[in-house]
Amino acid sequence: MKFWVPGPLPGQNEIVAAAKGSAGKGYAYAAMKKAWTDKVAWCARAAKLHQRPFTRVRLEFNWIEPKNANGAQRDPDNIEAGQKFVWDGLVVAGVLPNDTRKQNAGTSHSHVVGALSGVEVTIIDASQEAP
Secondary structure: OEEEEEOOOOOHHHHHHHHHHHHHOOHHHHHHHHHHHHHHHHHHHHOOHHHOOOOOEEEEEEEEEOOOOOOOOOOHHHHHHHHHHHHHHHHHOOOOOOOOOOOEEEEEEEEEEOOOOEEEEEEEEOOOOOO
16 A cells, blocks of 8 residues: 655754754654644545554655755655654554554665655555564
8 A cells, every 4th residue: 555745754854953943842843743743644544544454564665855956865864764754644544553663564765856755655564474
């Protein structure tokens, strides 16, 4: 099963900056996390993923981002930090009961340059795999 989350999702640099903001209280991060978790949950529900909940999954992320005006691209490890919002959004949407190691069988990532920005997430049922 696949679903699309329009982006770009916040990267590690934006997440750290938000966590350091608001005099170190993390209010900006809390707002960021809620907004992106809710967006992912909405995308998962729109794809009707909640109609077939899973107990354990492996996620494949295909990150798509354009080059900046100067031709630069964000580093893959920076981009991949956005997976936190995807896992949490799947829980909020009712696709997964939680996102601990019991439910998370692992991830893989690929990166491509494209006109659209976001992530295509493939959910692979891993319920038969041992945690």
